[in-house]
Amino acid sequence: MKxxxxxxxxxxxxxxxxxxxxxxxxxGRLLAEDQVQWxxxxxxxxxxxxxxxxxxxxxxxxxxxxxxxxxVKSPGTYTGHNQVSWRPDNVAYMHxxxxxxxxxxxxxxxxxxxxxxxxxxGYTVCNDYAIRDxxxxxxxxxxxxxxxxxxxxxxxxxxxxADVPDVGNLALRTWVNGELRQExxxxxxxxxxxxxxxxxxxxxxxxPGDMIATGTPEGLADVVPGDEVVVEVEGVGRLVxxxxxxxxxxxxxxx
Amino acid sequence: MSRGLHEIAxxxxxxxxxxxxxxxxQRLAEFDQAPYKQPPIKPVLFIKTPNTRNVHQGEVVYxxxxxxxxxxxxxxxxxxxxxxxxxxxxxxxxVAGYTIVNEFSLPEDSYYRPAVxxxxxxxxxxxxxxxxxxxxxxxxxxxxxxxxxxxxxxxENTTANFVxxxxxxxxxxxxxxxxxAGDVLITGTPEGRVDVRPGxxxxxxxxxxxxxxxxxxxx
Numbered sequence: 390m391k392x393x394x395x396x397x398x399x400x401x402x403x404x405x406x407x408x409x410x411x412x413x414x415x416x417g418r419l420l421a422e423d424q425v426q427w428x429x430x431x432x433x434x435x436x437x438x439x440x441x442x443x444x445x446x447x448x449x450x451x452x453x454x455x456x457x458x459x460x461v462k463s464p465g466t467y468t469g470h471n472q473v474s475w476r477p478d479n480v481a482y483m484h485x486x487x488x489x490x491x492x493x494x495x496x497x498x499x500x501x502x503x504x505x506x507x508x509x510x511g512y513t514v515c516n517d518y519a520i521r522d523x524x525x526x527x528x529x530x531x532x533x534x535x536x537x538x539x540x541x542x543x544x545x546x547x548x549x550x551a552d553v554p555d556v557g558n559l560a561l562r563t564w565v566n567g568e569l570r571q572e573x574x575x576x577x578x579x580x581x582x583x584x585x586x587x588x589x590x591x592x593x594x595x596x597p598g599d600m601i602a603t604g605t606p607e608g609l610a611d612v613v614p615g616d617e618v619v620v621e622v623e624g625v626g627r628l629v630x631x632x633x634x635x636x637x638x639x640x641x642x643x644x
Numbered sequence: 645m646s647r648g649l650h651e652i653a654x655x656x657x658x659x660x661x662x663x664x665x666x667x668x669x670q671r672l673a674e675f676d677q678a679p680y681k682q683p684p685i686k687p688v689l690f691i692k693t694p695n696t697r698n699v700h701q702g703e704v705v706y707x708x709x710x711x712x713x714x715x716x717x718x719x720x721x722x723x724x725x726x727x728x729x730x731x732x733x734x735x736x737x738x739v740a741g742y743t744i745v746n747e748f749s750l751p752e753d754s755y756y757r758p759a760v761x762x763x764x765x766x767x768x769x770x771x772x773x774x775x776x777x778x779x780x781x782x783x784x785x786x787x788x789x790x791x792x793x794x795x796x797x798x799x800e801n802t803t804a805n806f807v808x809x810x811x812x813x814x815x816x817x818x819x820x821x822x823x824x825a826g827d828v829l830i831t832g833t834p835e836g837r838v839d840v841r842p843g844x845x846x847x848x849x850x851x852x853x854x855x856x857x858x859x860x861x862x863x
Contacts, residue, residue, distance in 0.1 A: 434691070458757060460758040463656040465822055465824060525686065528690055528759065538820065593693070639728075
């Protein structure tokens with residue numbers, strides 16, 4: 390089953406997703422995909438992995454890490470399916486990152502990898518955009534690169550763990566304006582989800598709604614205002630986002 | 645008193661590293677070398693995840709297998725009104741008030757990678773004892789921070805030594821991310837962090853904000 394959060398007529402709803410991405414409200418109403426505003430399906434902290442695909446590490450000329458490289462994102466950077474993200478004016482390189490996301494379902498502390506999947510609410514997808522112009526070598530990747538308003542689309546929904554039997558062998562794909570630009574497979578993850586849950590929960594308690602964004606394979610490219618960017622993880626979801634300019638974003642978002 | 649603070653300051657905890665002149669100066673020579681290559685241009689930021697929240701008189705767990713644990717006395721700025729792209733002149737109108745933060749961390753030898761393992765452990769961010777309204781503090785850049793371990797004064801500095809003041813931080817951060825009502829800006833810990841051990845009582849005193857007390861306990 391797929392679970393989402395949407396806004397409809399000014400109210401937020403927890404919904405289930407049916408055929409053609411129609412959403413079923415708790416009161417039984419069925420609404421079409423384009424009738425609703427899709428919200429991020431979870432709003433905890435996000436632990437995002439850098440350099441977690443061997444091919445991508447090579448692409449960035451980095452030696453693959455021996456310990457997970459995790460950075461933290463806060464809820465203000467999330468946005469939902471079919472929403473917009475903004476490219477700052479006067480930057481040279483903003484790229485997408487298609488990622489499989491594990492969503493925590495119950496508090497996880499000192500969890501062993503063989504038990505890890507029991508702690509999941511399910512899986513979702515994110516597009517972990519980065520503005521590379523702003524990279525600095527302090528707490529890299531720094532917040533100005535990765536924690537910008539509405540620059541981490543998440544969703545469209547959370548799919549149950551049982552509905553994704555082979556999470557270690559899923560295709561990841563990114564299309565820009567309909568053209569396939571990035572392709573990889575979760576088979577190439579350096580640190581897989583059970584290992585990451587064991588690692589993070591070895592020193593902290595993961596909370597329900599927290600997310601682990603598992604990193605992206607090679608195939609990054611610049612995106613500009615007007616682009617439609619679709620990231621898809623096979624069997625999990627297809628997440629659509631459009632790029633707008635900084636000027637347009639802040640004109641529309643400030644009264 | 646403390647409950648009011650935690651109800652209001654319930655948002656994201658954003659930390660600023662290297663925001664004391666003395667600390668930055670200590671490391672500047674190193675920052676010209678790899679992997680940094682140049683000193684920081686923008687504020688050096690980190691996030692204390694919600695599991696790190698702790699309270700006045702709360703226990704801070706000294707993790708098993710950890711060699712050193714260090715308190716991080718800091719002035720906390722609680723956002724009262726969403727701040728997106730605000731100027732320095734407007735910035736303080738978005739502040740609800742101030743509190744004391746003790747930003748516990750394992751020692752930071754390197755600033756190169758995000759310090760999740762050092763900073764995001766359960767209970768590693770104590771806030772309190774109270775939210776002091778912005779009007780009650782005449783000049784937030786003239787406050788003395790004092791750290792006591794078992795009633796002995798071990799670290800002292802003043803917010804006059806900030807690299808960036810509060811208004812500048814709010815302006816620079818809100819350029820790319822909204823500071824939401826309830827978010828807390830942890831304005832930095834000065835140089836001279838000390839080690840603490842299980843059994844220690846740790847107090848942070850900031851002029852006009854009272855005293856935040858925590859005890860260290862073994863895991």
